[in-house]
Amino acid sequence: MRSNLTDLAKGLALAASLALLGGCATSKDELLTHGDHTMMDIWQQAADAGSGGGTGQVAGRQLLDARQSLRRPLTEVDVQAAPAEQLRYTRTAQSEIHRQFQRLPNPDLVMYVFPHLAGTDPVPVPGYTTVFPLYQRIQYAMPGERTEDY
Known part of the structure; x- marks a missing residue:
């Protein structure tokens, strides 16, 4: 009975090692075929297909033009007011604890x-x-939890 078990274990070990070696026999080129397209070409084709043809590039260009028209240079008043405005949004350890995590009664x-x-x-x-x-x-x-009396 013991010899049957050891023969079975040896057979399983041999089968597992053959399966592992067989997996290494496949080459990368056979498994992953590749053509003349780059990732940028594939990306552009997907963007064009999703927007109904060649309008994807046109819509993207219109979006960039709209964003560009909203941009403007900073004036001297904006530059002078920036530090005070940024100070309101600057996070410190004290403001984080007292504003966000208030003590419950x-x-x-x-x-x-x-x-x-x-x-x-x-x-x-x-x-x-x-x-x-x-x-x-x-x-x-x-x-965001309510801390005042109900």
């Missing part, structure tokens, strides 16, 4: 502990009041 809970006996040898403990936060950790709101 963590109310204090007041608890009164009545007088009791504690421990293995019952020791009297007088009544007392203690204060602890509702949440164990500080909780933060996700950006």
Whole structure:
């Protein structure tokens, strides 16, 4: 019985190695045929086919012309106002934390502990009041979540 199992294992190993060697026998040129077209040619053909013919290039040119007409040079007033305008949008660590991740309210809970006996040898403990936060950790709101009272 043991010889049958070892023969089977050897046969499986031989079959696996032949399959691996057979996969390496294929050449790249047979597997991936290539013609005279470049990737740019294929891209242009796909763009033209998607837009209904040769109008893809015309539409692209019209889009570029429209964008160019909207562009204008900066005036001196724009150059002077740029630092103040950019400062409003500049992110700092402090503004990120305080604006985006606001702390959620963590109310204090007041608890009164009545007088009791504690421990293995019952020791009297007088009544007392203690204060602890509702949440164990500080909780933060996700950006855009409502943090004001409902």
